[in-house]
Amino acid sequence: MALFSPGEVKLLREAGRPHGWARGEILMREGEEADSVVLLTGGLVKATVDSANGYTSLLALRGPGELLGELACIDGGVRGATVTAMRRTEGVVVTADAFVRLLERDSGLCLSVLRSVVGRLRDSDGLRAEQGARTTRARVAGLLVKLAVQYGSAAPETLPGAVSVQVNQRELAAATGASRESVVRCLRAMQQEGLVATGRGRTVVLDLAGLRRWAEE
Known part of the structure; x- marks a missing residue:
C-alpha cells in the first residue's frame, strides 16, 4: 500500500466493503457509468481498451495498493477502460459518492490520489516517448x-x-x-x-x- 498511508488505507477500508474476483472476472467495463472505486489489496488486474476495428490495447497492469476507477468517479464520466482480474484478486469497493466525500474531507488522501494519477500520466508519457526512440x-x-x-x-x-x-x-x-x-x-x-x-x-x-x-x- 505504498501509494497511500496506513491512515488513508484505513479511511478507504472503513468507507467501503471487501470484495473478491475470480481470474477472468471483470471489475469494471469500458463505457459503463462509474459508480465506485476499488482499492486493490491482493492479486493482479489488467486495464484494456477496445477499438472500433476489434483491436484490444493493453493500457496497464495494476496490483495491490493501487486505486482503480477514480478519474471517472471524480469527473462523473464513464469508464475509460475494462479492468479484468488476471488471477484471484481482492479489493475494497467504495461507492463514488463516499469516495468523493472522503476526498472533500481529507486533504492528505486527496493529495495521495493526485500523486497516483500524476505518476500514471508520467508513465504513459514515458511509454509514448519510448515507442519512437x-x-x-x-x-x-x-x-x-x-x-x-x-x-x-x-x-x-x-x-x-x-x-x-x-x-x-x-x-x-x-x-x-x-x-x-x-x-x-x-x-x-x-x-x-x-x-x-x-x-x-x-x-x-x-x-x-x-x-x-x-x-x-
Whole structure:
C-alpha cells in the first residue's frame, strides 16, 4: 500500500466493503457509468481498451495498493477502460459518492490520489516517448523487466529465481506499440539467449539482469 498511508488505507477500508474476483472476472467495463472505486489489496488486474476495428490495447497492469476507477468517479464520466482480474484478486469497493466525500474531507488522501494519477500520466508519457526512440526489442525487454519487478510472481518450477508475468504476446504487442509478429520474433530471440520462457498466457523471466541489458540497448 505504498501509494497511500496506513491512515488513508484505513479511511478507504472503513468507507467501503471487501470484495473478491475470480481470474477472468471483470471489475469494471469500458463505457459503463462509474459508480465506485476499488482499492486493490491482493492479486493482479489488467486495464484494456477496445477499438472500433476489434483491436484490444493493453493500457496497464495494476496490483495491490493501487486505486482503480477514480478519474471517472471524480469527473462523473464513464469508464475509460475494462479492468479484468488476471488471477484471484481482492479489493475494497467504495461507492463514488463516499469516495468523493472522503476526498472533500481529507486533504492528505486527496493529495495521495493526485500523486497516483500524476505518476500514471508520467508513465504513459514515458511509454509514448519510448515507442519512437527505442527499438522493438528494447521496448519489449524493458516492459518485461518492469512487469516482472512490479507485478511478477515467483516461478521456481521453471528455474530458481525465475519470475512469471501474466501477459501474453498480443498484450505485449499492444503495450509496446509493436506488431504481434515483431513481438514473437523478439521473444524467440530472448528464448534462444535463455532470458525468457513462454507459456500459455504468460512469460517467465529467467534472467532479469540479462533482460535489463537488452532494454538498455
